[in-house]
Amino acid sequence: MTEHDLDALDEIQRRVLWLATRIVDAANHDRATGDGVKVGGHQASSASLVTAMTALWFAHLDAEDRVAVKPHASPVFHAVQYLLGNLDRSYLPRLRARGGLQSYPSRTKDPDAVDFSTGSVGLGAAAPLFAAATRRYVDAHFGARPHSRFVALIGDAELDEGNIWEAVADPATTGLGNVMWLVDFNRQSLDRVVPGIRINQWRGQFEAAGWHVVEVKYGRRLAEAYARPGGEALRDWIDAMPNEQYQSLFGLAGPALRKQFLDGAPAGIAELIADVDDEELGPLVTDLGGHDLAAMLDAYAQCDAVTDRPSVVFAYTVKGWGLPIAGNPRNHSALLSTEQVDTLRAAQGLTAETEWDRLDPASPAGIRAGARREALSRAPRERALGVTVPESTGVRANKPISTQEVFGRVLVDLARDREVGRYLVTTAPDVATSTNLAGFINKTGVFAPTEQRSWTEDRMLRWTESPAGQHIELGISEMNLFLLLGQLGLSWDLSGQPLLPVGTVYDPFVLRGLDAFLYGTYSGSRFVVAGTPSGITLAPEGGAHQSTITASVGLELPGVTFVEPAYAASLDWLLCDALGQIAGGSTPAATAAPAEDGAYYFRLSTRPLDQAPFEAARARLGDAVLRRQVVAGAYRLVDAHQAYPHLADAPVVQLAASGAVLPEVLAAAAELAEEGIAAHVVDVTSLDRLYRAWQRTLRQGVRTATVPSVPGALRSAFADRVPVVTVHDAASHAMAWLGSAVGAPAVPLGVDEFGQSGSVAELYDLHDLLPGSIVNAALAAIALR
Numbered sequence: 001m002t003e004h005d006l007d008a009l010d011e012i013q014r015r016v017l018w019l020a021t022r023i024v025d026a027a028n029h030d031r032a033t034g035d036g037v038k039v040g041g042h043q044a045s046s047a048s049l050v051t052a053m054t055a056l057w058f059a060h061l062d063a064e065d066r067v068a069v070k071p072h073a074s075p076v077f078h079a080v081q082y083l084l085g086n087l088d089r090s091y092l093p094r095l096r097a098r099g100g101l102q103s104y105p106s107r108t109k110d111p112d113a114v115d116f117s118t119g120s121v122g123l124g125a126a127a128p129l130f131a132a133a134t135r136r137y138v139d140a141h142f143g144a145r146p147h148s149r150f151v152a153l154i155g156d157a158e159l160d161e162g163n164i165w166e167a168v169a170d171p172a173t174t175g176l177g178n179v180m181w182l183v184d185f186n187r188q189s190l191d192r193v194v195p196g197i198r199i200n201q202w203r204g205q206f207e208a209a210g211w212h213v214v215e216v217k218y219g220r221r222l223a224e225a226y227a228r229p230g231g232e233a234l235r236d237w238i239d240a241m242p243n244e245q246y247q248s249l250f251g252l253a254g255p256a257l258r259k260q261f262l263d264g265a266p267a268g269i270a271e272l273i274a275d276v277d278d279e280e281l282g283p284l285v286t287d288l289g290g291h292d293l294a295a296m297l298d299a300y301a302q303c304d305a306v307t308d309r310p311s312v313v314f315a316y317t318v319k320g321w322g323l324p325i326a327g328n329p330r331n332h333s334a335l336l337s338t339e340q341v342d343t344l345r346a347a348q349g350l351t352a353e354t355e356w357d358r359l360d361p362a363s364p365a366g367i368r369a370g371a372r373r374e375a376l377s378r379a380p381r382e383r384a385l386g387v388t389v390p391e392s393t394g395v396r397a398n399k400p401i402s403t404q405e406v407f408g409r410v411l412v413d414l415a416r417d418r419e420v421g422r423y424l425v426t427t428a429p430d431v432a433t434s435t436n437l438a439g440f441i442n443k444t445g446v447f448a449p450t451e452q453r454s455w456t457e458d459r460m461l462r463w464t465e466s467p468a469g470q471h472i473e474l475g476i477s478e479m480n481l482f483l484l485l486g487q488l489g490l491s492w493d494l495s496g497q498p499l500l501p502v503g504t505v506y507d508p509f510v511l512r513g514l515d516a517f518l519y520g521t522y523s524g525s526r527f528v529v530a531g532t533p534s535g536i537t538l539a540p541e542g543g544a545h546q547s548t549i550t551a552s553v554g555l556e557l558p559g560v561t562f563v564e565p566a567y568a569a570s571l572d573w574l575l576c577d578a579l580g581q582i583a584g585g586s587t588p589a590a591t592a593a594p595a596e597d598g599a600y601y602f603r604l605s606t607r608p609l610d611q612a613p614f615e616a617a618r619a620r621l622g623d624a625v626l627r628r629q630v631v632a633g634a635y636r637l638v639d640a641h642q643a644y645p646h647l648a649d650a651p652v653v654q655l656a657a658s659g660a661v662l663p664e665v666l667a668a669a670a671e672l673a674e675e676g677i678a679a680h681v682v683d684v685t686s687l688d689r690l691y692r693a694w695q696r697t698l699r700q701g702v703r704t705a706t707v708p709s710v711p712g713a714l715r716s717a718f719a720d721r722v723p724v725v726t727v728h729d730a731a732s733h734a735m736a737w738l739g740s741a742v743g744a745p746a747v748p749l750g751v752d753e754f755g756q757s758g759s760v761a762e763l764y765d766l767h768d769l770l771p772g773s774i775v776n777a778a779l780a781a782i783a784l785r
Helices: 003-029 043-047 050-060 071-083 123-142 156-160 162-169 199-208 220-227 231-240 243-251 254-262 278-285 293-305 338-347 364-376 403-416 438-444 478-488 507-522 550-556 568-583 612-621 623-632 659-674 687-704 712-717 738-742 760-766 771-784
Strands: 066-068 150-155 179-185 212-216 311-316 424-428 471-473 500-505 528-531 560-563 599-603 634-638 652-657 678-684 724-727 746-749
Touching: 003 043, 003 050, 003 071, 003 293, 003 338, 003 364, 043 071, 050 071, 050 150, 050 293, 050 364, 066 123, 123 150, 123 162, 123 179, 123 478, 123 507, 150 156, 156 179, 162 199, 162 478, 199 212, 199 311, 212 293, 220 231, 220 278, 243 254, 254 278, 293 311, 403 424, 403 438, 403 568, 424 438, 424 478, 438 471, 478 500, 478 507, 478 528, 500 507, 500 568, 507 528, 507 550, 507 599, 528 568, 550 560, 550 599, 550 687, 560 568, 560 687, 568 599, 568 612, 568 623, 612 623, 612 634, 623 634, 623 687, 623 712, 634 659, 634 712, 652 659, 652 771, 659 678, 659 724, 659 771, 687 712, 687 738, 724 738, 724 771, 738 746, 746 771
Parallel strands: 066 150, 150 179, 179 311, 212 311, 424 471, 424 500, 500 528, 528 599, 560 599, 652 678, 652 724, 724 746
Antiparallel strands: 634 678
16 A cells, blocks of 8 residues: 555544544534433544554455444444445434434444444454354355455453353354454553553463464554664563553653653663654654554455454554543543544644535545445345245144254254255254254254264264254354354345344353343344243253243343243244244234244243143134234133133133143133133233233323223233233243233232252242142132222
């Protein structure tokens, strides 16, 4: 790159620095919020990445490359997009405003095209790694896509996050030569200057995981000083200087800076810099490589040259580079004063009238920006898969069977479907066989970038690893499971190929990956995850393996549809419906709910259930009606008035339950009938869909000042406004709202304490889930009426 090009890039980075700073300033000083709450922003954290991001977007990236931007550099990203012509000027003063620019880059909420959402630190760093793993899978199965580099810009403090190292160490992410992480090594965290420098530790950890490591430590001025006689001693002193001492130099100038720099220096250093003027000494000794455009571009080229493993660049930077708060230990959330902003504006040659202008299109910088806009433009991606997922695989069971086993059977049957099967991809964190994926793995194989020799023969499980395999096995990391599912569910955009991703995990450990689960759904990813086995029904395993709050998590997570079926056919219908919606909406027309846009969480069990009660409901209602109600969220498994005609005038109660506890609920209904009480049994297959339907009608009533209607799904399952007992192998409050929705007294039964080891009957007794307790709860509910 010529000096002329570097001059143009320098002009661009100065404008990026100004715009990023002013975007935050305008949000805090120009806009009245009326609530007295600080808007905030991160001018210093943005400034440290200005050079790196300018070099990327205006000189290095191609249209197919994908980048995750560290959360606090959001203003820089938007400034870059504005100068490229990809963001309307009206958004610039609207950082952190309703309908404006988000606090942190968001795929689903920002007006400009964001590749990876960031916010919860560590996740945005790992996402491109798993996106590259997804691309490797897509290329192996559907043909090579145009080459993409997957880049993550991360703060050095993010390396304290454990999920970073889980991702780096996972075998599924090895050998990804199209990945580059750039660490903004400004040696400051949110609260402090980081004591000491951990670069040697981090370098060792990356190299041990097989990564290529590049350091960009010094700029051209320091490099030239090191090349002069005695320069090696100067370099040794700067390298050895405590980080806290080095950072303190940024707040000083003139003789004070010289004194601080020489404090503790070995003999001879003072003489080496004696000929450097006081005004020049500061810019010299703080000349870091992360702010040298040529050095950064050279580092990027070094990473491109290494194609057999991921690369990481440690770019030494200054937090607050180019600003009066540079290097200040308390600059993380500091805001420039109005006077400081005025001075910065004037230094840019701008006025209040021109401060938001783009670059002069006739200038070298403007010409480069225009050319880069064309070079980086992308065609829209198609999210729909364009295949029809069947409404059912027709799974049948002649004996008691668990939902976990049915889940595996349905996947195998779908894998046999010529139209659908090739798009299915499963993954699990070392629990594939114990979550019943063995049948799918036997049919499709395990994915590996190259053919792997199998050294053992297992008649039950054919663990054949090859590029044709459709199961991606992970190490024991639930964070990695959800990070990979999140990227598989975005493959339509990031790799130009929609997929049907399915993951499995022990339900208690969904919570271990919850941050990544939330990250994926916030990013708009679409996938199916099965948490299995679940609840205290996993009785002998004890409290450490008994999930009780996961149902509440599934119900409350935005962008997730929570499903907990009890019977084989209902699971078949629900899973086919979920995959149909992910594929592009081929089956939702048959449902009673509007099309959904998000992920699906199936909470399953290993407890075998007798299928006869469901088959009786099937005979009573017919497949079409029953399927519609199952998919909508609930159906009446037992209609007491039809089952017990002599109870037509008896007191009525409704027993609502999900999943594994249905046998106890059915037994309770039979006991209540003997006592002269008509007990309808409602199988709630999706609390989520029921709750959303109820909320839609309530919100409509609130917004229009009208009486809310009763949604169809609730009206069909709970036809009578009579007392309700809810029964759930989960926290009791997850279903407790049903009383309000039905408009009747409710007694919720569930698991509100940690479990322990024992038999199912023993633990159900401990938590009041046996038929006798359910009967007593029904009598109490009737008494409340």
